[in-house]
Amino acid sequence: MIYLDSTATTVVLKEVADEVYKYLTKDYGNPSSSHKLGIEANKLVEKAREVLLKSLKLENTHLCVFTSGGSEGNTQVLKGVAKLFPDKSIVIGGIEHNSIRTAATDLLIEGKNIKTIEVEKDGKIDIEKLLNLIDKDTKLVSIMKVNNETGIIFNIEEIAKKVKEKNPSCLFHTDFVQGFMKIKADLKHIDFVTISAHKIFAPKGVGALFVKKGINLPSLIAGSQEYGLRGGTHNVAGIAGLKKSVEILKDKVDENFEKTLNLRKAFKDTLANNLEDFEIFEPVDFSPYILGLFAKGIESEVIVRMLSEKGVFISAGSACSAKDKVKSKTILALGLNPDEYLRISLNPVVNSEEDVKTGAKTIADTIKEYRELFIS
Numbered sequence: 001m002i003y004l005d006s007t008a009t010t011v012v013l014k015e016v017a018d019e020v021y022k023y024l025t026k027d028y029g030n031p032s033s034s035h036k037l038g039i040e041a042n043k044l045v046e047k048a049r050e051v052l053l054k055s056l057k058l059e060n061t062h063l064c065v066f067t068s069g070g071s072e073g074n075t076q077v078l079k080g081v082a083k084l085f086p087d088k089s090i091v092i093g094g095i096e097h098n099s100i101r102t103a104a105t106d107l108l109i110e111g112k113n114i115k116t117i118e119v120e121k122d123g124k125i126d127i128e129k130l131l132n133l134i135d136k137d138t139k140l141v142s143i144m145k146v147n148n149e150t151g152i153i154f155n156i157e158e159i160a161k162k163v164k165e166k167n168p169s170c171l172f173h174t175d176f177v178q179g180f181m182k183i184k185a186d187l188k189h190i191d192f193v194t195i196s197a198h199k200i201f202a203p204k205g206v207g208a209l210f211v212k213k214g215i216n217l218p219s220l221i222a223g224s225q226e227y228g229l230r231g232g233t234h235n236v237a238g239i240a241g242l243k244k245s246v247e248i249l250k251d252k253v254d255e256n257f258e259k260t261l262n263l264r265k266a267f268k269d270t271l272a273n274n275l276e277d278f279e280i281f282e283p284v285d286f287s288p289y290i291l292g293l294f295a296k297g298i299e300s301e302v303i304v305r306m307l308s309e310k311g312v313f314i315s316a317g318s319a320c321s322a323k324d325k326v327k328s329k330t331i332l333a334l335g336l337n338p339d340e341y342l343r344i345s346l347n348p349v350v351n352s353e354e355d356v357k358t359g360a361k362t363i364a365d366t367i368k369e370y371r372e373l374f375i376s
């Protein structure tokens with residue numbers, strides 16, 4: 001099996017799974033209990049908070065709130081800010097994750113003022129156009145750091161700075177799910193940051209939302225845990241897994257980035273030697289972990305299934321939109337054809353160069369097979 005779909009989710013690493021198992025079967029206390037088992041669980045949760053905050057250099061500025069993952073964090077930020085400031089407006093990026101778009105649509109239906117800053121065809125946000133959407137009533141701008149379908153990196157540090165120069169009371173959120181432990185970012189001036197564990201070799205159903213200290217963001221789930229920002233008994237085992245993954249990856253961000261660039265080169269070279277009529281989507285600034293491939297005449301969903309039969313796993317777009325059977329709004333927004341788009345994920349934690357070369361050759365052969373069957 002060759003798994004080139006780490007953007008959708010990742011395997012849980014053995015060391016991480018061992019840690020999860022320990023907190024499921026041995027140290028399984030409820031952090032709210034006052035006995036020894038509870039105290040130990042609570043210690044783990046507090047330590048995990050510290051590790052995560054430090055990994056992003058946010059220990060002095062933000063709180064770490066454990067959530068069920070990226071979608072929850074994203075939803076809480078949009079709906080929470082809309083609740084706190086009911087008469088103000090929100091601006092979201094044009095190619096945000098489905099969770100942001102859906103939360104924004106819900107708010108729009110409720111009558112809130114939601115605006116979208118479309119992304120230029122080169123994958124950039126035109127700051128002047130964005131600033132034209134910002135006025136004194138804008139209370140939140142939400143723009144992701146790394147797009148999950150194309151790998152586009154947004155310079156959110158610069159964008160947030162400009163937004164706050166124009167309206168100092170405007171809050172800024174970034175969905176950092178595809179950047180966490182992969183791309184360095186300076187997030188100290190960003191008010192809300194979302195991450196998810198299952199993109200970094202930890203279990204599904206756990207994540208974190210970093211909230212700038214002093215912002216009383218309304219909770220989606222009632223309860224007293226997590227500073228009152230997120231109720232419900234902690235997913236201690238999941239949090240232990242997330243902590244372990246961060247400990248494994250945090251000092252390897254640059255090294256893994258370089259390795260991913262090499263994997264990307266190996267993939268592209270192999271493809272170029274074995275296939276014609278294709279294009280790699282490379283925006284101005286991109287994450288090497290995500291490679292967008294356009295092949296003329298194909299139906300990407302069919303190619304994904306043909307490859308699956310051969311044990312090579314890639315994606316036709318984002319995992320969520322593939323199942324919904326809707327064309328990727330992100331790819332459409334960039335003026336590209338979603339039917340001909342394949343998303344290949346490269347990750348040196350699990351992919352060797354040999355894997356990547358074999359994967360690329362199999363993808364090339366499968367596209368040729370498809371073309372012979374259906375086009376010529």
Ligand SMILES: Cc1ncc(COP(=O)(O)O)c(C=O)c1O
Binds near residue numbers: 007097148175
């Ligand atoms: C950019 C981005 N944001 C948010 C999410 C949602 O995260 P989760 O699956 O933890 O809800 C994903 C997952 O695909 C993602 O890629």
